Amino acid sequence: MFYPFDHKESTANPPGAVRPPGRDRGESSPPRHGWRLRVAAFTAAVIALSTASTAPAAADPVPVGAGSYTTDQVGPAPEGCAPLANDARAFLTDSAPEGAVPTNDWWSSLSFKKFNCSMSEPLHAHPVSYKPSPEGLGLSYTQEPTLYGTPGGIGEFHYPYSQDLVVGVAGLNASVAEVADWSDWTVTPSWNDGARSMTATIGHGLPLTWFEMAGGDAVLTGESDLRVWLDDGARIGFSTGGADYVAFAPSGSSWTVSGSELRSGLSGKGYLSVAALPTTPADDDAARTAQADAFTPYAYVEVTGTRADYVYDESTSVVRTTYSFETEAHEGGNAGTIVSLYPHQEAYLDQVAGDGPGGGAAADREYESARGTMTTLIGATSFTTDTPYTGVLPEVPAVTTSEGDANARLDALLDAEADDPMSIDADDTYWTGKALGRAVRIVEIADQLDRTSIRDTALEQIETTLTDWFTASPGETEHLFAYNENWGTLVGFPGAYGSDRELNDHHFHYGYFIVAAATLARFDPEWATDEQFGGMVDELIADANNYDRGDTRYPYLRDFDIYAGHDWAAGHGAFVNGNNQESSSEGQNFANGLIQWGVATGDDDARDAGIYLYATQTAAIQHYWFDQAGAMPEGFGHSTVGMIWGSGGAYATWFSGEAEMIQGINTLPVTGGHLYLGLRPDDVVANYDELVAVNNGDPTVWQDILWSYLALGDGERALAGLDGDPGYPVEEGESRAHTYHWIANLADLGTVDPTVTADSPVAAVFTKDGARTYVASNITQSPVTVQFSDGTSLAVPAGRTVTSGAHDWSGGGAGGTEPTDPPEPTDPPEPTDPPEPTDPPEPTDPPEPASPTFYLTADGDLAAEPGSDDTAVLGARSGPDAVGDPSTGLTATLDHVTGEFGGDATAFDIGLDAGQDVGNGTRLRVSYDLEGDGSFDRVESYAYFATDPVPGFERYTSANTTMQSSEGALGDLADGTIKVEVWNVIGNASTLLDLQDSVVEVPFESLTVGAE
Template identity: 60%
Template sequence: MTRVITRSTTEGPPRPHRRRRRITASTAALALAAAGLTAVLAPSAAADTVPVGSGSYTTDTVGATPRGCDAVTADPRAFVTDDAPSTPLPTNDWWSSLAFKVFDCAFSGPLHAHPASYQPSAGGLGISYTTTPSVTGTGVGISEYHYPYAQDLQAGVTGLAAPDVKVDDWTDWTVSPKWDDGARTLRATIGHGLPFAWFEATGGDARLTASGQATVWLDDGARLGLTVNGHDYLAFAPPGARWTASGSTYTAALGGDGFFSVAVLPDVDDAGRDSLVPAYTAAAYSPVTGTRADYDYDEAAGEVVTTYGFTTSPWPGTSGGDGTVAALYPHQGAHLRGASPAGPTYTSPRGDMPVLTGVEQFTTVTPFGPVLPEVPAVATSDGADRATLEAYLDQVADDPLDRRGPDTYWTGKALGRATRIVEIADQLGRTAQRDAALDAVRGVLDDWLTAESGETEGVFAYDDDWGTLIGYPASYGSDTELNDHHFHYGYYIAAAATLARFDPQWAADYGGMVDLLIRDANGYDRDETRFPYLRDFDIYAGHDWASGHGAFAAGNNQESSSEGMNFAGALVQWGEATGNTEVRDAGAYIYATQSAAIQRYWFDTDGTTYPEGFHNPVVGMVWGDGGSYSTWFSGEAEMIQGINMLPITGSHLYLGSDPAAVREAYAHLESVNGGPPTVWQDILWSQLALGDGDGALSRLTGSSYTPEEGETRAHTFHWVHNVAALGTVNTSVRADHPLAATFDGDGGRTHVAANVTSQDVTVTFSDGAVVEVPAGQTVATGAHSWSGGSAAGGPTDPTDPTDPTDPTDPTDPTCQGEPAPSVLHPAAGGVLAAQAPATGTLTVAPAGGATHDGTPHDPLVLEANGLTGAYDGGDTGFSLPVDAGTAVAHAVQARVSYDLTGDGSVDRTETYRYFATDPVGGTETYTTAAGLHSQSGALGDLCGGTVRLELWSALGTRPLEVTTGGSSTLTIPFG
């Protein structure tokens, strides 16, 4: 599939046409050449496979591997010092371009730490604090805002001329770059939320160089206060030292101490600035040497408690105080517990950042949820809506995957599509379709999670140098730049979670490989030695980053926040289905934290993030230094907004956290678009349903549209109709269970809880509601009452003598009849016989020159009545010898119907594609291999039921003959 832009920079959204370039090919080529990039494709070789349960991966190089500047391509740790941690190198971070050098092969791109930004160069570390945004584009539509790097100061060592900068250390949200020119060294520590940069130096004096006119507002020896470009800074030399000025350069002798620090101050007036000096002085001499976030999913309270800790180490001979100064992102400040930020704030691309002084740790308590496997069928379980939904399900029965490409992303999209079909079919009792879709999902997962010797496609390969697991074929830089692993692998994990519920043995067999995908994209285990901890998730910023290297002037970036949430929700469901609470809790932590961040930074729901002059209520992309109403792949408003909605699943109810914001965003889309959406309507209507159910329903009803590549009409119909009935999500009501949601609609409140385990659960909501949920089911109570779903771990053994519903139980007076044979035979007199009759023929009437594809016309009807038997989970099969003689253009078609209880009401119908006969005398065999034309209803146990076979001519003017006897069979799935 051709894409207009090579997405070597960020995630890969699902649209194969109408791409619009964001950079030109020539510009990209020049950038790559200047960076010294070389493409490395390893030669094909026999794969060294490593077994993991029933699955496996390869350790051989089977395709393109990460590449950057020549030194990085040869050795990923080329720009990492020997003193750095020996654990796998983090990627996809705000500082990744320090080590993963791509465009600048000596230093890095700007490092947007917030509140300050930094830029290394040969002479030291540049420092920027931009408070005036650059807003480009028109008033509405494609536009963007940035707080670009604009250097105020450079901090270094006199005479420093380092050939490059290397990474000397990192912690959860800090990094320590190091310069060394052979005579002088400089080591800095910088981080998210830290207004300080702490330095250790040898071989010279501390040096500060202002980029513009500097005004000195404090000069008392070791402390120097400067205002540069309207921004206030405090610099600290060792006690007893003194800063001296020479033009725009300030130096201080470090003696044997070798340390100094520089802090940017918040947005305050002169009096406020002076009042901050004591607190900042205490922090200046106690550099942060470690950061760590520890989280706890409090299931009983339905919230995630996260403690952000700072380790500080006073420099020798100083009176550094306890704790440090930290600025909080808005998503942290909104959920802060037990602390009161100081009055001043910093300007940032994420909104104002309040300040904590003297802080050793702070704690946030963030609501978790709502998450469900799928919204319940409260409106589509009966009546006309069910009939319509079943017709849509029939349309996708033959191919629930609809794969659009062989790579990890498009395979993942196909898995996501099929698992929605599984969930809906299960709710409606269409077990045959559910199980067929599960088989399709199982087949794809088995293939990808098993490596064969020499295999180069549909395989995962572990790269020990980079500490990563790459799926091949890769796409959108998931191999060469380590982009988007959380996007791609989230679909696999979500599909595995659904499959695990119905096939726990599969989860036991392949769970180790699923766990490796989790550990690669966002490893939850700090003791892991194969992958970095939380690769894609920025612990302090509260959201994922998509680019592996993040080496752009605007920093790292991410479009599809919703695909990141797909990963988080998948962890919750996989952990819950398999009993792995460590994975479940990691998913809850990412989900709760990122949901809070998305509401503010992608959707600006409280109106405090985007700067004045940026007239869009949402962004398509978040950048390190800002945001943009755009995507890497399209300028269409539908895709700019839709990329942060898909895939629509039960893990995406957070999209309706603010119904008014949902309505505003949709209205904005129609305004920018000049009318209703013309692409991705299903995605947009599905989110609109969370804010305006009636509006979404009216747009969907009677519409003609092309489903987004990961969607189906069946799922969109199911979602919009049921969400419209339920109402809007009430996020203020929490549950003591990870899979629960509350909706407020016109008829009142509905509580929904899902149970993907094999044990019954009781779910209690914070408003006092209690819901009993049997194993494997989803239950809705309140304004809407509904329950559905199958028991986890597969169906109950139908021959279990303790099962009161056992249809073969002779004590059950309602299920008397002949035991159903597994094979029936067409026979004379309209009979399906248990014993094969003598060889003969049955005549099928001609089609009369018309086409009767899918609709019986004067059919030959054959029945078996009064049958009792347990459904064994299998499929219908038939093998029918037919002959049209020498007639041309004839075809036979079959329909099999099941009336499970013999009450005259058909419960399951399967219509098969017609079989075109040849004009040569002699029989040909018509079988179920022809494939389903359509299907409806669901199979279950036979209780005095009827099985019917209808045969008719779909084409032709002459009769057809069906041969009877032992070779003519109808196989039915009953024991």
Template identity: 55%
Template sequence: MNRSTRPGRRLFALAAALAAIGAVALAVPTGAGADPIGAGSYTTTRPAGAAGPSGCADIATNPRRWVTANAPAGAVPTNDWWSSLLFKRTECAYSVPLHAHPLAFQPAAGGLGVGYTTTPTVSGTPTTVGEYHYPYSTEFTLGVTGLNSPDVKVDGWTDWTVTPYWSDGTRTLRATVGHGLPFVYAQVTGGNAQLAFGATPTVWSNSGARIGFTVRGHDYVAYAPTGATWTVAGNTVSSTLAGRGYFSVALLPTTSGTPAADRAALADSYGRYAHAHVTGTRVDWRFDQATSTVHATYALATTAREGTERNTVVSLYPHQWKNLSSGTPISQTYVSPRGALRTLVGVGSFGTAIRYSGVLPELPAVATSSGADLATLGGYLDQVATGDPLAGFGNDTYWTGKALGRAARLAEIADQLGRTAQRDLLLNAIRTRLTDWFTASPGETGRVFHYDRAWGTLVGYPASYGSDQELNDHHFHYGYYIAAAATLAKFDPTWARADRYGGMVNLLIRDANGVDRADSMFPFLRDFDIFAGHDWASGHGSFGAGNNQESSSEGMNFASALIQWGLATGNTAVRDAGLFIYTTQAQAIQEYWFDSADQNFPAAFGHRTVGMVWGDGGAYATWFSGEPEMIQGINMLPITGGSLYLGYRPAYVTANWNELVTNNGGPPTVWQDVLWSFQALASPDAALASFRANPNYPPEEGESRAHTFHWLRNLAALGQVDTTVTANTPLYAVFTRGGARTYVASNITGSPVTVTFSDGRTLTVPAGRTATTGAYTWSGGNAGGGTSNPTPSPTPTAGPTPTASPTPTPTGPPTTSNRLYVRSGGALSGTPGGGAGTVTLPAANGNHDGTPNNPVTHRVCGLTGSYQGGGATTFALHVDAGTAVGAGVQARISYDFTGSGSYGRVETYAYFATDPVPGTESYTQAAGVRSTSGSFAAMTGGCVRLEVWNAIGSAPTTLRVDATAAQSPQSTVTIPFTLSG
């Protein structure tokens, strides 16, 4: 229920779906003092003047007000499809409708209202704000004759079921319902089982313990114990249940027009499992790293009320049945707001297998590591990586998160480019702010986390958008904190240790989506709906349309953050939970927010996307704006290395973009950066062109021009996400452009790793670096490795850190010629070019003698051969400073003998002072060697890298490239090797 980035604009065009929220009481403090966790701490006393969870009666301090003694101990769950039963906020006795699918329910004094809506209501038009809903309507009420309960309590819950409980002092009803259950399982005392209708039901079968009836064209069967019968009297159907107190009612996937024989066959088939009452559900997952597949098992435990049958009937959502690894659904389907549900009959569990296509800390700088684009990106970094990069953001948890997220992205980019001072400034700002939030002081009222013992929740103050009173959006807010902490952990692992501040990061994870079922402080997977496959944002879900969520992408930001934090800290349980949430929700987003296969939205709705998913439908709308850019963009931001799932289906990206342009009456005028970044996953050249044509656009608050340009320019070089190839590491991606693949892998550990891709390609990735198909760049003179130590914050956080991530650049094809021609696009090649041109070397604007400064880099890899003993490198680089005075061009040539990313020999030459006369001059090894390191060795799949930059001078110069065999002069490098194929 995220309100995201326009807090002043509220509740747009959703009146038909929402119930008004009335005045509620505020909670009182739940404890005193602060509890330490490592070097950090949280308060157990709510800050003065702050609000806590609130709702009806005394629920503020007693969240178990409507929970029976049978319910599980520990923290109560929130943010679920059934939360309004327990977290009563607008309906103080029973609950709002509960949309379980295929059935929906409405508890009332007389029992459980049951409905199945198959005809949607649609408002708006395909080019305006609009909604579709399958609104709840009671088809009958399941209960006990004479039941008049003053309220409904929760008698228990499991991973995707809930058991509401009614009692009026004489009669009781206990009913179990859940996602994917076409059955309602009931137990009664004090009277006959009763089904009450608004009119006389149409009964099509009544024989012994079974009765079949139709309401609004929907077929149901009620199953009583053996020996019982059903009696029809006017608008009611009842049974004594032969004194055994249990029964079930099933919705059949048929209609009144179904042939009687088919309907009877289904009634018999379901009837076999009618008394195997579902009493437990559980998901378990595992990550098969070798095949990059997340396997999930959804198990249903049953209790046999009679007989020995233990299996059951379960209906699956599209994201499940499209990834089913076992079982065959029957041909008949159910209608739901999520599309067709397909049903497995006679199973105790089912499994899914979903391919994981990787996440990255950030896109690699394959196209922004040299030349004019590097200068452009550097200029954008200079605009934001100065002073306090977190200044100007709100102080609440959401806007602090946005600030941290932006800074983390910029730190990753600065690191790739070797801009260590800017990187360290950003990391220090992240460290300082996180440490502040993660340390509670007596009487502190701001930038503090409070643990509410009664509710089992962690709330940050200042809170925002209902994160305190309604327990909304914790995964949205905290995902930014966890992601920023994961970036910091790579460079300052000491800070991230559990005995320092990592424990507080883990506490945020435990609150939003804890992965330990035995955790006594927090519920299991609070925000993630295990069966529906996605998060819910509202803590109470107390709306007529059910629970809701708009920013699915911020939910994915949380999941991606878990993957990276788990890897950075060695917490496999957190990593694998992130992988389960990420892969499952990526499928759910494609189905329910995007409907990318065009199968699930009602035809009359007309839109190709929704801004919000509701329990009973979806809305082309948001909580804060009616602008198409924001309705569609809210499910794209923040753009990170975890956003690549948005590009799994490029054709849909184009369809989504086209709808935006149509509905907006033209290209976007707000949030252009977010929308261009999405468009670039299908059409990177067009997105980059839009950026270049409109460089003064207003950035979205959590974005920066530096990050957007980095994203667009590098996707233009990489191409589209390729999901057909996987890797045996969680941090990877594969891209395809023009039929050529680029393989990317990141290694945030302290040791080199070799990544194997599913098509047989391997990539050796040094410690703390990102690699691209064997090509690496270490900027800032760090070729030989070493450590990077950001300036420490006032809080001691000493410890060794990985070196700057490598920045891949284009590479020429392998060659057997030891004379290498300098070509455009960052390549060295054994063959001349097709026509002379130039590349620009940015001005030095300072003295950079011996240290590459914004170098133009050229490379060739895949070289195999022997060293010519006694030989030396030679080169001829043809440069021109035009009329500029005082320029000096410098070169460095490096040898990586195995393609591992480790350069065993590095030769830096004295700079060449150019003249102020237009026309090229020849810079050769005769200028002299300034420094060397390492010795020559044989090459096996090795690389040679040339870096050229201006060491002095205040003007740019040019380097001649691509000259043909007939054009002289040609820029070349000759290496002392005899190369073989």
């Protein structure tokens, strides 16, 4: 796919710049990684690959039921600063928790050091951001956003780290900041220079930072504008860098002020807390002092741990999550702390426990943050949210497309998928996942319509693929999973987009595998048992989001940020803007897979973990990607973003500047597990209209994805769009059959009705014109009865989907189709006169034998040798599908070609250079007219290649990319034509095409060129 899901940033690519793609998928995939150029700037002594210089003897695969994984390092290992090559705990102290080291977190650059090998990148905890330095810990409370780009166009907003003060020990000069401890949403950095030491506990939602120090006085160094407005012994209140702070030393302490430096001996007790205060008018020191007074009873309470515990209440379809604080009071008798809630938590806040005013009730104190306003609880020991769970389905029901003409249309579209439902020629974990996801959609539709032959072909492909990947053989290096004990991770090889080198995107990749396994479990329960391949599915789940705290082989909930409420994509998070995530919808695909796997196999723990992830992320996605609370900064010009950063958000992607992809990346894959996208139908329509406005017209790429999203808000409008553009290009993970099925049925069902819930996880309600349709799917092996919250009840046989209300329908699980009558006999064709004889053709010279390798030339020919021109210029894109446009591409053809199809695939090696420009992407298409009749029998389009911003040719090859789409089939060439087209599909700059070394190799033998 062209989606770079974990995203690289450097000072060379500041916020607002159109960055080179790189969803942190590794170099084994198409090299869309401007970030890797930054790595080259670091010395080999600092950056080291985590690979052994001498390969150990191969280990026997570890059996998991009938499946297995290897413990050999069969591909790239995680990369980082040199010590990590052999010890992922290299930047942890001896006191750090045992077990696998967390990755993919907001603080990961502190332990998974990638570029800064001594300290870390900024750590955006909210409301405070932090940055370690040799002298101590920098603090920043940024209250106003910085906007980049064009309002209403591609742009970003950030609350960047802007240092207000540094807290340290006098004379501290540590060579490295390590990690001494962590909990569900806190981390404790540690400094030690041999004579002085310090730790600091920081975390999401904690405006109080706790410090422990030894070896010298506490020293706080502010900016030049530091102004003290409170100094009453142990407390000192001051403003610096545009923010207000209070430092709380132990009782009996005092502070000295020298310019912008504050110093205290801490009465020899060695602890200190520093509070960032809510925003106060510049001239209101009395209000600042009042804030300090409110914080004082809790300023001496150390947060020693945090934990979130969840329960899924089936009867009310609510996920009840309790966020608890472990504390130790160093002075006074309080147990509570001060905690700020994210908007997605406040929206569903149910209970607060504590010893603050009103038992820790919400106070009238608010902080500004990259996620909007954070309301603050005073004296809380815990708080509980009741977040609604709104249900998933294997697929929308066929209430419309199972009858009449609509059925004939869908049948024809399904027929086109009969031979190869997976379709995508995939090799790595991401693209294999995409292919599996495509086949799963075909299974669901074919099963609903009793097209069992097509369904079973897709199931066979799914089972063959999963079984292949879930089985490791001695010496095997591809299509398997490998456990890396050093890092506590299970990596699929070949990896993609940094899933191996940086531990990126495991939830994205593995979610597709888990959904496919859940689907297979319905039709072949034996395959999914622990004795067969169910255990391997559980291993993938545990790697990406291990919900078993007792399993220390993997970190707890690796990809999920428990307090922030959503996933992070980058394994190391080493960016100035913190960690990031683009495709929230692919994160939800993992949660959906976990739900359906748990239900299908009877594993309630897996089911409930999936529901917890799904419900929590639904709330976070609606707030932060789709701006439910209207909190995006004024002037940003958008009510949706393509990606979230620790410090903000961006109407952008790492791989495209097209509005369709910026917005579409958070709506795919289109499945029954993504009904949450339709919880606010008016917002769906508004977002689609925003896309059209930014795009200056209807979508020209990813139309199927975007129509499917629009169908959740206005199905009839989406269907009209689909009917009006029947030749649209199909997105790689989609099929025409599924897109039509989804849109046509939603046009009849209407929109999701979240006001009615069910006591089953696999159920939903739709409403249209005031009439409801109740839908329940039974993906177990026994009949179930589903009760809806308004009293409606549905009895659902095993393996079927049942609807009631505005549409009464049942389908799926029929196991076969009804016999049909044989066709009526027809009359034989009328005899025709024999053709008139013609003169024999004039003899011609026999064609010359030719090599199957051809060079591109500037004059538009495919030639056996390079032409005289060194390069050709591909102009800036004039549209994603501007193929054949001479201003943006090059077309080269060869006529009168004859040869025998050899059964191999097209191969190519193309040199491209976009100079120092970023954001360019080039696509290649090869077409074959087998008989020279002017009609192309086979057309192959390849995923585009994103160039980096460094001069020098890069290689766009068939080995490092994937086929995006193909039409028709190859056969023997008989006086045929070969056409090669190369053109820019994204980017605003030109690209040089290397003509001396750019070749295409065609899969034909005994090749000759010349008129017959």
